[in-house]
Amino acid sequence: MKSFKVAVLAGDGIGPEVMTEALRVLETVGKKFALNFAFTEKRVGGAAIDADGKALPDDTLQACREADAILFGSVGGPKWESLPPNEQPERAALLPLRKHFGLFANLRPAVCFAELTHASPVRTDIVAGGFDVLCVRELTGGLYFGQPKFTREENGDTVVVDTMVYKKSEIERIAHVAFRAAQGRRKKLTSIDKANVLENGVLWRKTVTAIAKQYPGVELSHLYVDNAAMQLIKNPKAFDVVLAENLFGDILSDEMAMIAGSLGMLPSASLGVKETPLGRFGMYEPSGGTAPDIAGKGIANPIAQILSAAMMLRHSFGENDAASAIDAAVRNVIAAGYRTGDIFTEGTKRVNTREMGDAILGALG
Numbered sequence: 001m002k003s004f005k006v007a008v009l010a011g012d013g014i015g016p017e018v019m020t021e022a023l024r025v026l027e028t029v030g031k032k033f034a035l036n037f038a039f040t041e042k043r044v045g046g047a048a049i050d051a052d053g054k055a056l057p058d059d060t061l062q063a064c065r066e067a068d069a070i071l072f073g074s075v076g077g078p079k080w081e082s083l084p085p086n087e088q089p090e091r092a093a094l095l096p097l098r099k100h101f102g103l104f105a106n107l108r109p110a111v112c113f114a115e116l117t118h119a120s121p122v123r124t125d126i127v128a129g130g131f132d133v134l135c136v137r138e139l140t141g142g143l144y145f146g147q148p149k150f151t152r153e154e155n156g157d158t159v160v161v162d163t164m165v166y167k168k169s170e171i172e173r174i175a176h177v178a179f180r181a182a183q184g185r186r187k188k189l190t191s192i193d194k195a196n197v198l199e200n201g202v203l204w205r206k207t208v209t210a211i212a213k214q215y216p217g218v219e220l221s222h223l224y225v226d227n228a229a230m231q232l233i234k235n236p237k238a239f240d241v242v243l244a245e246n247l248f249g250d251i252l253s254d255e256m257a258m259i260a261g262s263l264g265m266l267p268s269a270s271l272g273v274k275e276t277p278l279g280r281f282g283m284y285e286p287s288g289g290t291a292p293d294i295a296g297k298g299i300a301n302p303i304a305q306i307l308s309a310a311m312m313l314r315h316s317f318g319e320n321d322a323a324s325a326i327d328a329a330v331r332n333v334i335a336a337g338y339r340t341g342d343i344f345t346e347g348t349k350r351v352n353t354r355e356m357g358d359a360i361l362g363a364l365g
Ligand code: IPM
Pocket: 090, 091, 094, 095, 250
């Protein structure tokens, strides 16, 4: 029996409801594949602000340090929106976690299931048959963390500065992650930059091009970020892996999530620097937010959280069979017509959060 320690940070809004289903799924695959999970549940985000006075309490961080991986729900909501920006749950919990654990590699699959193309706002003929794009976003560099960063009064005016900084080594390590991902997929990598304007973009393009020599099986192309925003919506099926720096990846991964249809279906992984024989330390979370409008009603789609747990099995624990079993169970319940409200259409079976969890447990056998 293999044992894994998981820090469980459900957070706010629908976080706790969907997390409950993900933990049930993990327990069930654990029995099937002889894996034991020790879950340590801790507060984060708005819930932690209310109870402990800050979004990322020390004992939550400590539990993450002691864990093999972090399973994260979502944070934020209207109740905390009037706090100063750097005390808000999103900035005061997510960004420090990323920085603290060096989670530089953010994998955001944007998968549109063939059965769910109706949920996409994009014209049916463009998404017909579904698509599968993987966004690889650099997560600890660029404008988010570059110094200096300040707001100050100067000669009767207000001046703000954010600084875009990348080291070549940071570009190289995220490029390796993207090339390796492409090797395991359809072997196409599109690297995004703004090399026509930014020094950052010039180095980005040069570095990714150099790394490509180590991956002769992968076809590399480059797009300026503005053009990429257009091409992704014009023909998402033409893309396999998309590699971008932090801010461009933030924006393009949201665009891809919207084109895919339901945020409730999309997981994500944020992986750290340290590689063990089993994988990398990582934090796993749904791409969507806390959905305050439906929180507490038990109707949210738990699939993004459940697929995030599958990504944890694959990328941090090296348990590919157990991860694939979860992916397959999700595909099966979608094929069988189970739908939460966000993906419902006439003629399918409308279910709530718990019933979707039950259906996936059933499909796991
Ligand atoms: C994301 C979010 C965060 C980001 C915010 C909440 C800080 O948009 O994970 O994409 O910008 O990275």
